[in-house]
Amino acid sequence: MLNYNSILKDEINHNGLSIKEISPIMKLNLRGKKREFFTSVGKNLNMILPTEANTSSSSDKLTSIWLSPDEWMIFSNEGVQKDSNIYELEEKLYNSISKTNLGAVTDVTDQLVLLELKGENIFELFASGSPFNFNEFKDKKGSTTQTLLNNIDVIIHHKDQNLVNLFVRRSFSEHLCSWINDSASRL
Amino acid sequence: MFVINCPYCGERDQQEFKAGGEAHIERPKQPTELSDDEWAEYLFMRKNIKGVQFERWNHAHGCRKWFNMVRDTSNDEIKLVYKMGEKPPLE
Numbered sequence: 001m002l003n004y005n006s007i008l009k010d011e012i013n014h015n016g017l018s019i020k021e022i023s024p025i026m027k028l029n030l031r032g033k034k035r036e037f038f039t040s041v042g043k044n045l046n047m048i049l050p051t052e053a054n055t056s057s058s059s060d061k062l063t064s065i066w067l068s069p070d071e072w073m074i075f076s077n078e079g080v081q082k083d084s085n086i087y088e089l090e091e092k093l094y095n096s097i098s099k100t101n102l103g104a105v106t107d108v109t110d111q112l113v114l115l116e117l118k119g120e121n122i123f124e125l126f127a128s129g130s131p132f133n134f135n136e137f138k139d140k141k142g143s144t145t146q147t148l149l150n151n152i153d154v155i156i157h158h159k160d161q162n163l164v165n166l167f168v169r170r171s172f173s174e175h176l177c178s179w180i181n182d183s184a185s186r187l
Numbered sequence: 188m189f190v191i192n193c194p195y196c197g198e199r200d201q202q203e204f205k206a207g208g209e210a211h212i213e214r215p216k217q218p219t220e221l222s223d224d225e226w227a228e229y230l231f232m233r234k235n236i237k238g239v240q241f242e243r244w245n246h247a248h249g250c251r252k253w254f255n256m257v258r259d260t261s262n263d264e265i266k267l268v269y270k271m272g273e274k275p276p277l278e
Contacts, residue, residue: 053195053196053197053250054196054197067250068195068249068250068251068252069195069250069252071250071251131199131200131202131203132199132200132203133198133200145196145249146196146248146249146250147199147203147248147249148202148203148248153248
């Protein structure tokens with residue numbers, strides 16, 4: 001990961017809800033349709049990409065999120081080194097997928113910011129700014145969605161009970177955080 | 188506001204979608220052989236019906252996939268949603 005400033009100086013804490021940035025986390029975007037693509041990804045990651053819409057799958061080190069029928073995002077569960085932008089896994093995937101024209105591997109580590117939301121009223125916060133219906137989402141661990149939050153594109157991953165990962169583009173992250181700060185204070 | 192059933196993601200709010208105009212317009216096989224009027228007809232002229240219309244939509248803030256929709260433009264009732272490449276239903 002490149003040497004960016006943290007978008008959140010301090011953790012946001014309001015009404016039992018806490019929001020902090022998790023960094024540095026490796027994030028890769030995978031695209032492909034062919035059967036060989038799936039076998040190659042499976043071999044390299046030691047996990048199967050989720051094919052059902054709005055779901056995710058996890059291993060010890062990685063989590064993969066369904067984004068569209070031919071697009072996934074994988075991210076590391078734990079922090080990676082901060083001083084370099086080269087990842088062994090990306091190289092492996094790039095050589096076996098991009099170079100052989102099975103699909104595309106893109107490093108989106110610096111493009112997206114990962115925010116971790118903790119608390120009982122996460123979904124009340126989302127309801128105040130998102131058109132998405134979270135009724136089924138909040139009962140199902142591992143569910144994911146791409147939607148709008150305060151008119152900003154976000155990827156939401158239900159990691160555990162009262163624990164949600166939220167990915168947002170870096171350029172929008174400060175704006176989103178100030179909205180979260182304001183909105184959470186009124187819950 | 189209305190709910191659209193994305194063929195890939197399920198039911199989502201209209202806010203997440205972008206309309207992409209009339210569907211099933213075929214590009215002429217030999218554009219060089221067309222007159223200017225015929226080319227303009229293909230390029231610009233759209234039916235814009237009041238009633239049942241075939242449209243393209245994009246789930247812009249979700250899976251970013253294009254799909255087709257049969258919609259009644261007079262009351263926004265969605266008759267059918269189907270994937271790109273699938274044959275349009277006969278009315």
